[in-house]
Amino acid sequence: MSVIKTPNKPRIAVHKFSSCDGCQLALLNLGEPLLTLAELVEIIHFAEAGPVEPDAEIDIAFVEGSITTPDEKERIQRVRANSRYLITIGACATAGGLQALRNNANASDWMAAVYPSPEFIDTLSTSTAIAEHVRVDFELWGCPINSQQIVAVVRALLFGVTPVKENDSLCMECKRQGNVCVLVTQQQACMGPVTQTGCGALCPSFGRDCYGCYGPKENANADSLSQRFQGFGLMPKEIARRFLLINNHAPAFAEAGQKAIEAEHD
Ligand code: SF4
Ligand code: SF4
Ligand code: SF4
Known part of the structure; x- marks a missing residue:
């Protein structure tokens, strides 16, 4: 630019x-x-x-x-x-x-x-x-x-500078703020590991899970997070809902949601 x-x-x-x-x-x-x-x-x-x-x-x-x-x-x-x-x-x-x-x-x-x-x-x-x-x-x-x-x-x-694109995951921002991780300590299905930063880790700062409103981060490992959610006892339909929400058409979330839907029918 x-x-x-x-x-x-x-x-x-x-x-x-x-x-x-x-x-x-x-x-x-x-x-x-x-x-x-x-x-x-x-x-x-x-x-x-x-x-x-x-x-x-x-x-x-x-x-x-x-x-x-x-x-x-x-x-x-x-x-x-x-x-x-x-x-x-x-x-x-x-x-x-x-x-x-x-x-x-x-x-x-x-x-x-x-x-x-x-x-x-x-x-x-x-x-x-x-x-x-x-x-x-x-x-x-x-x-x-x-x-x-x-x-x-x-x-x-x-000022003629290219605007900076933030590529960190929400977890990085959350950690910098010293929040207690709700995924690790409370097994809440937090989308922080696959979500891009920018909101100031708003939801975890108030003790609740992120639902991914800032969209997928670069190279999001959605498969790994889906497996983690499965380990918490979430059914495929519930996992699909985590990904197919506000940014359901963003490719990384759409793909993860689709996989969960297919698992539901297996
Ligand atoms: S609470 Fe969520 S955003 Fe914060 S470190 Fe844990 S998983 Fe990441
Ligand atoms: S849901 Fe949105 S506002 Fe809340 S922590 Fe996640 S990205 Fe931030
Ligand atoms: S629904 Fe669309 S316009 Fe409304 S706050 Fe969310 S992103 Fe913005």
């Missing part, structure tokens, strides 16, 4: 696709740092915060949400064409989100079961990550993201 050189402040947009808005809220919840950010950049489009100019040309586009409707499939192409850098924020945008559970089911059957008039719903049969449709320059994981990550990415781009 190159430094952003512009006589004016860099222009930023925050776009929403299929999502719960939680990652945008995480950005709004920044508080004082958001005011500092607003001094460094010009926020052109951020419907949740006020400015609306979705088709403007901008320097950095933050994209929340997955591609779940025909309209979104077209709109993401326009966002890409108008943006110098495109950065996905959150599990929905980076891995399809919870709604990607539909990828392993029949979406039409579900709609017919839930809605009285499903014929009025215009949707795709899948929910997919932004990177499956356009080039993505950087990904921020989490459900929701840690808002400090956005500030760090913007700072890096403003």
Whole structure:
């Protein structure tokens, strides 16, 4: 990535696709740092915060949400064409989100079961990550993201430094904080060993297991963790649920979940 050189402040947009808005809220919840950010950049489009100019040309586009409707499939192409850098924020945008559970089911059957008039719903049969449709320059994981990550990415781009991708497992962060391991001491099915860092080891810090909302770490050994869960007495279906949750469409978790489902039928 190159430094952003512009006589004016860099222009930023925050776009929403299929999502719960939680990652945008995480950005709004920044508080004082958001005011500092607003001094460094010009926020052109951020419907949740006020400015609306979705088709403007901008320097950095933050994209929340997955591609779940025909309209979104077209709109993401326009966002890409108008943006110098495109950065996905959150599990929905980076891995399809919870709604990607539909990828392993029949979406039409579900709609017919839930809605009285499903014929009025215009949707795709899948929910997919932004990177499956356009080039993505950087990904921020989490459900929701840690808002400090956005500030760090913007700072890096403003100073011409490539944003740092965190590759550690959550366990590394958890250990650095001196937490008592809930997997070892309480046999809780903690996803920390296969989950990437970034949240500050939030859940184990409060004595509960991680459920993998930051997505798979690099070279995650999901087979080994599945065996450990089996040793705790978890049934294949329960193991599948651990992996097929918020980041169910991320390849490492999808594969581990699928293996557990197959074991259930053996
Ligand atoms: S990643 Fe989570 S918090 Fe963010 S938009 Fe998706 S569901 Fe909401
Ligand atoms: S509690 Fe979870 S994240 Fe923390 S060290 Fe144990 S397994 Fe890893
Ligand atoms: S500990 Fe795990 S589930 Fe909890 S916020 Fe962090 S990544 Fe998400």
